[in-house]
Amino acid sequence: MELWYTEKQTEYVGMTCKAKGTLMRKRSQYQDIAVIDTEQFGRMLLLDGIVQTTVADEFVYHEMIAHVPLNAHPHPRKVAVIGGGDGGTIREIVKHDTVEKAVLLEIDSEVIETSRRYLPEIACGLDDERVEILIADGIAHIRESKNTYDVIIIDSTDPVGPAVGLFTPEFYGSVYEALKDDGIMVAQTESPYYEPERVRQTYLGVNAHFPITKLYLAYIPSYSSGLWSFTIGAKRHDPAVINRERPQPLTTRYYNVDVHKAAFGLPEFVRELVQP
Amino acid sequence: MELWYTEKQTEYVGMTCKAKGTLMRKRSQYQDIAVIDTEQFGRMLLLDGIVQTTVADEFVYHEMIAHVPLNAHPHPRKVAVIGGGDGGTIREIVKHDTVEKAVLLEIDSEVIETSRRYLPEIACGLDDERVEILIADGIAHIRESKNTYDVIIIDSTDPVGPAVGLFTPEFYGSVYEALKDDGIMVAQTESPYYEPERVRQTYLGVNAHFPITKLYLAYIPSYSSGLWSFTIGAKRHDPAVINRERPQPLTTRYYNVDVHKAAFGLPEFVRELVQP
Numbered sequence A, B: 001m002e003l004w005y006t007e008k009q010t011e012y013v014g015m016t017c018k019a020k021g022t023l024m025r026k027r028s029q030y031q032d033i034a035v036i037d038t039e040q041f042g043r044m045l046l047l048d049g050i051v052q053t054t055v056a057d058e059f060v061y062h063e064m065i066a067h068v069p070l071n072a073h074p075h076p077r078k079v080a081v082i083g084g085g086d087g088g089t090i091r092e093i094v095k096h097d098t099v100e101k102a103v104l105l106e107i108d109s110e111v112i113e114t115s116r117r118y119l120p121e122i123a124c125g126l127d128d129e130r131v132e133i134l135i136a137d138g139i140a141h142i143r144e145s146k147n148t149y150d151v152i153i154i155d156s157t158d159p160v161g162p163a164v165g166l167f168t169p170e171f172y173g174s175v176y177e178a179l180k181d182d183g184i185m186v187a188q189t190e191s192p193y194y195e196p197e198r199v200r201q202t203y204l205g206v207n208a209h210f211p212i213t214k215l216y217l218a219y220i221p222s223y224s225s226g227l228w229s230f231t232i233g234a235k236r237h238d239p240a241v242i243n244r245e246r247p248q249p250l251t252t253r254y255y256n257v258d259v260h261k262a263a264f265g266l267p268e269f270v271r272e273l274v275q276p
Helices: A058-072 A088-093 A109-118 A120-127 A138-144 A161-167 A169-178 A196-207 A257-262 A268-273 B058-072 B088-093 B109-118 B120-127 B138-144 B161-167 B169-178 B196-207 B257-262 B268-273
Strands: A003-008 A013-027 A032-038 A042-047 A050-054 A078-083 A101-106 A131-135 A149-155 A179-188 A212-219 A227-234 B003-008 B013-027 B032-038 B042-047 B050-054 B078-083 B101-106 B131-135 B149-155 B179-188 B212-219 B227-234
Touching: A013 A109, A032 A109, A042 A109, A050 A058, A058 A088, A058 A149, A058 A179, A058 A212, A058 A227, A058 A257, A078 A088, A078 A138, A078 A161, A088 A101, A088 A120, A088 A149, A101 A109, A101 A138, A109 A120, A109 A131, A120 A131, A138 A161, A138 A169, A149 A169, A161 A169, A161 A196, A169 A179, A169 A196, A169 A227, A179 A196, A196 A212, A196 A227, A196 A268, A212 B212, A257 B257, B013 B109, B032 B109, B042 B109, B050 B058, B058 B088, B058 B149, B058 B179, B058 B212, B058 B227, B058 B257, B078 B088, B078 B138, B078 B161, B088 B101, B088 B120, B088 B149, B101 B109, B101 B138, B109 B120, B109 B131, B120 B131, B138 B161, B138 B169, B149 B169, B161 B169, B161 B196, B169 B179, B169 B196, B169 B227, B179 B196, B196 B212, B196 B227, B196 B268
Parallel strands: A078 A101, A078 A149, A101 A131, A149 A179, B078 B101, B078 B149, B101 B131, B149 B179
Antiparallel strands: A003 A013, A013 A032, A013 B013, A032 A042, A042 A050, A179 A227, A212 A227, B003 B013, B013 B032, B032 B042, B042 B050, B179 B227, B212 B227
16 A cells, blocks of 8 residues: 655645555544654644644754744743644744743644654653643733733744634734833744735734834745745844844754844745735 | 646655646657646646746746856856756846857757747747857767856756766866856756755765855755755855846846845755765
């Protein structure tokens, strides 16, 4: 038997991977959760049939969503992650010795349990003593938080299902209020090739609240088109610049000082997408 | 009927695209040539079953293989392209007003004929009066050329079939000799995710001859993994820097001054791949 998993990334294009088998599949209160084992990417977490993270290339996404805002901030102490139940973003955050507290706001406890069991190399950071895990609606928590966080990371699924509310301008307004005076937010914002209008709308939504809004990019082979965008909003510090005296962490596989700057060098068609 | 074209990018992963149909397919002296029409990428040229270029995203590859070396050179006048029978690289080269002559060295005339007929928006530059088309073995031509070109662009297929000889250190030695004293070469060199050893070997092959050797990257959704590398060798000028007084061209969809610099900002795992 040859088993192939195929994800339709648009109506017209997909990625197909040879799979060894399904390790788990269940329906939680919020979504369909599955872990499959693939030859190319190793174990792969799927939510509602969409690749969220794979053992082979998760380092790109998690390093880039965490270290860019954390090194753009001169002294990140208190950080919130919305979504991110697999734990990969938390694992990267706790590599920063300035961080005193990292709050994970995940709505679906079964994502965390699945990751702990099937993706321990991704979930491992969740056991750090500075981490607080709240099984909660991130939107409500952020709306109630004022002047609290140095960095807020929106590590969500695609803007369907439980994540829809994380892509609204109103939510970015709440994030602005929840950040301290020199706070920085970042959100994963889909593929500029396949979802250009989504990228533009998210950028405009963040830009409606934050005086400095930028887009940066990373190459993620298991994600739609391979080109992924992150939208970053800052109250004071230019996020394209490393504002830490000693940028961290020292051991990475994707992120480095050159990549921090290069990620903001936008191809012309992406630059035009985020013109006001 | 639903028709899907699937390219296996490795033994274990592939891209699959919904196709409207096959526009042509034939066997030339050198390879299997096909043009299919897809929903996502428009018309697509396949050589030996591998995507070479698509109407939707060809601009990335062609702009990046042409404008980086041409803007790194202070006065590019005479340029050679080895392979590149579709004409896209030539189309970008002739946008530079310093260029007096662009020589296309394509071994397979049927690739040129196919592109002229089915991909006119890519082949259009071939009619520029500064272009000389030689149906010839690029390896032999370059071996016989000494101190002739300002820029040599190796726009080849993957290193199987007729292109194998274009990936050898000996060939890069011939390219070095064929370049003028301040010449620059560039070669397309596969995906660092899926072909890391190939990227490393090519880099070392170029580096064995050129005092300045660098790698740069671009995001090409229809190519394997979405992340593509180019290896650039220079005799005198740092290719990561724009050495033209007025960089050209003014109208692009991917390349710009920021992208020129950013493309050389290598992710850590790629940087490690090209350590000597």
